[in-house]
Amino acid sequence: MDKIISLNDYKNxxxxxxxxxxxxxxxxxxxxxxxxxxxxxxxxxxxxAYQDMLKFFVEHNxxxxxxxxxxxxxxxxxVIEKIECDxxxxxxxxxxxxxxxxxxxxxDNREKLQKIFKIFYRQIALVANIEDFLFTKKLMNNYIRTxxxxxxxxLDYALIDCAQENAGTYIITDDIDFVGQNMGLDILTANxxxxx
Amino acid sequence: MCEIKVVEIAPFxxxxxxxxxxxxxxxxxxxxxxxxxxxFEKINLFATPFFNAAFGKFILNNNIEKFENEIKIINLxxxxxxxxxxxxxxxxxxxxxxxSTETVGxxxxxxxxxx
Numbered sequence: 382m383d384k385i386i387s388l389n390d391y392k393n394x395x396x397x398x399x400x401x402x403x404x405x406x407x408x409x410x411x412x413x414x415x416x417x418x419x420x421x422x423x424x425x426x427x428x429x430a431y432q433d434m435l436k437f438f439v440e441h442n443x444x445x446x447x448x449x450x451x452x453x454x455x456x457x458x459x460v461i462e463k464i465e466c467d468x469x470x471x472x473x474x475x476x477x478x479x480x481x482x483x484x485x486x487x488x489d490n491r492e493k494l495q496k497i498f499k500i501f502y503r504q505i506a507l508v509a510n511i512e513d514f515l516f517t518k519k520l521m522n523n524y525i526r527t528x529x530x531x532x533x534x535x536l537d538y539a540l541i542d543c544a545q546e547n548a549g550t551y552i553i554t555d556d557i558d559f560v561g562q563n564m565g566l567d568i569l570t571a572n573x574x575x576x577x
Numbered sequence: 578m579c580e581i582k583v584v585e586i587a588p589f590x591x592x593x594x595x596x597x598x599x600x601x602x603x604x605x606x607x608x609x610x611x612x613x614x615x616x617f618e619k620i621n622l623f624a625t626p627f628f629n630a631a632f633g634k635f636i637l638n639n640n641i642e643k644f645e646n647e648i649k650i651i652n653l654x655x656x657x658x659x660x661x662x663x664x665x666x667x668x669x670x671x672x673x674x675x676x677s678t679e680t681v682g683x684x685x686x687x688x689x690x691x692x
Contacts, residue, residue: 407689410689412591414685415625415626415629415663415664417685418630418634419681420685420686420689421679424686424689424690429592429593429594432591432593432626433592435591436589440588463688464685467684467687467688468681471676471684472676497663499659500656500659503659504622504623504624504625504656507621507622508622
């Protein structure tokens with residue numbers, strides 16, 4: 382059974398053993414996307430906890446290796462596109478709302494987004510290994526075949542598969558969907574709904 | 578002149594918490610009418626939230642002219658400089674569009690939450 386470990390418990394019981402920690406999409410956003418700075422309330426406390434954890438990981442980088450998938454970055458930049466579009470729509474102060482496709486098609490917006498993505502990617506690459514993993518027919522067939530018994534979406538399933546294939550020991554995530562998946566990987570999280 | 582060595586606050590420019598410590602030192606120095614130099618020597622890891630907390634916040638609470646006149650930032654490598662520029666541009670966009678940071682935060686939360 383996968384253990385669910387709070388961030389403080391991980392730090393307090395850290396034993397200098399080698400760990401390979403796979404980083405889920407939301408954590409990448411908490412760590413490196415600028416506009417998270419303006420989150421308030423409980424989510425802000427969670428964000429601080431994850432950012433504090435990044436410092437811990439980097440301080441112990443001889444024994445803690447971080448990794449994430451190229452597909453997690455794809456998912457993250459899609460979220461960023463949506464956020465930036467919503468911020469734009471909030472700023473125009475009319476009833477007119479630009480759809481994401483239309484927002485993205487304007488060259489000024491594409492240039493702005495490209496700048497954000499470049500910086501985001503480069504910052505991640507300095508702390509984590511960005512791994513390729515393939516959405517193969519076999520993976521998709523397995524996902525569909527076992528879907529009824531899963532909580533996670535296809536991207537989560539792909540991250541789990543990547544971590545399993547590449548000697549991962551933990552996944553750090555805020556997503557409760559990873560709980561109960563019997564991955565053979567322990568979960569690090571600040572999500573109180575996940576930590577019993 | 579007040580020199581703030583980031584490495585004396587944190588070994589990396591990653592966490593907002595550390596960026597806020599830089600911000601607090603900047604504000605304290607400027608309150609005493611001192612010009613500020615923020616030195617990033619030996620800092621090689623960067624995250625945009627740190628820069629938003631350290632500098633974006635200053636621009637939002639004051640203006641870009643005060644930022645450019647009172648604060649000098651040195652020893653940033655290429656990625657650090659790009660991150661700083663991005664943080665400045667983002668703050669200026671928020672000001673230009675007369676957005677509240679609370680609104681931006683709510684939008685981010687709505688898109689990230691639900692997991």
